[in-house]
Amino acid sequence: MFLKRDTYALIDLDHLKYNVEKVHQQFKRPLMAVIKADAYGHGYKEVASFLKDFDYIEMFAVATLKEAIELRELGIKEGILILGAIPTSKEDIDLAIKYDISLSMVSLDYMHLLTHLIEPHHKLKIHIKLDTGMHRIGLTTKEQLHELLATINPDQFEIEGIFTHFATADCDDVAYQKQVDTFYDMVGDLKFKYIHCCNSAAMAYHEDTRSNLGRIGITMYGCDPAGKESDEFKQVMSLYTKVAMIKKIYPGEKVGYGLTYEARQEEYIATLPIGYADGFTRRNQGRYVWINGQRYQIVGRVCMDQMMVRVDDRVHVGDEVEIFGPHISLESMAKDLNTISYEIMCLVSNRVPRIYMQNGSIKKIVEFK
Structure with a gap:
């Protein structure tokens, strides 16, 4: 693909x-x-x-x-x-x-x-x-x-x-x-x-x-109208990205616009190529993403095209990152952001490619022009 x-x-x-x-x-x-x-x-x-x-x-x-x-x-x-x-x-x-x-x-x-x-x-x-x-x-x-x-x-x-x-x-x-x-x-x-x-x-x-x-x-x-966590319906959209870069920072060093996050110890910071221009708003600072079977926290302010996540040495460049999907439901994300699942889905901008899957295979890809 x-x-x-x-x-x-x-x-x-x-x-x-x-x-x-x-x-x-x-x-x-x-x-x-x-x-x-x-x-x-x-x-x-x-x-x-x-x-x-x-x-x-x-x-x-x-x-x-x-x-x-x-x-x-x-x-x-x-x-x-x-x-x-x-x-x-x-x-x-x-x-x-x-x-x-x-x-x-x-x-x-x-x-x-x-x-x-x-x-x-x-x-x-x-x-x-x-x-x-x-x-x-x-x-x-x-x-x-x-x-x-x-x-x-x-x-x-x-x-x-x-x-x-x-x-x-x-x-x-x-x-x-x-x-x-x-x-x-x-x-x-x-x-x-x-x-x-x-x-x-x-x-x-x-x-x-x-x-x-x-x-x-x-x-x-695939979402419950009242925003409840439920398995009655199946979430249709999932949002993914990949780790673009990882760097080690040291105690006292700060991250992102406004330098709002400060490392308390030696830490690994992963940069992801997704930001508020993709519909992933700045309100997501402090939330988490899913990488290799584990949650990792978003640190620093979400940028227009990128964001940073505090990870560990089990995460590598190129690893897939779930923003929401099977492990992070839209309902849980909406609750964290004090909003509704409708808004989160509608905010995913048209510069984010859509991959349509059916019977386990790719049926169509629609990309931003």
Whole structure:
């Protein structure tokens, strides 16, 4: 395997398959695969290409029009929903219609604005977004929903679905249930092709018999929605680098920008070619990496392209280093950093090569250009 860098992310497609199959077996209904933010850092083109032949993957969800168009150009034929509000130029709406992309209808004002941008004899697919308590985007009352349905032009809009998003499905049953009740009260007896409110956490922790489409996000990538250490799902991404240099330093000598680490005895310091430009932030100072079956501490400040680790004489130049993976889970790393696994994955920059593995062999390598 030849790479232009010693730092790379390994994407295990067998783990991806395991996770989506597990969720589908539990939910027993079609799924919408959430691949926004470059599939949480895993590569949305590669993830979509892998999942498109799964019979139960009904739709894909993205965050931007660019992502949606590139999926169509890749040959993705499944439905594509843009989860947020997109820019409202006529050109954008023309492209959404041309590429058969569904937009989220987030307000009455948004509907009126779009009405003036749609060409005669053209029709835009939409999913109506309801704000049931998160207070981000969406219609907030039953009256607003009924007004939209009464005034929307059926010659311009094809209402494909209706949905909401939960703020606390992973941690607060009371608030979650309040949102569920609000959603189904607003929907009432209305009929839609797709009714979807179940995100990964809702499918993992709750029962819902009315939603006919589940949005699989974080569990698809192998992490528990609540950030718990669990073997229920298999982590899809691992991040590796290699030891680039080792030097001995002596008591009183200091390491890195700001000279924030001081050796107390003779020590070996290994330099690794990974830094915050790769998404490995400065907050990782003091944490650890995994080399040759053992944890070693990160010392000194993480640099833009490099970082330093205190090692011993069992570590050598060229040894593989696990940043996160089988021995350092994303959940444990997130806990150390007081964040969530989502953020860590999304921060892995596109200059880090992605190696896609399937059945123990390399299927594809995507490198930064």
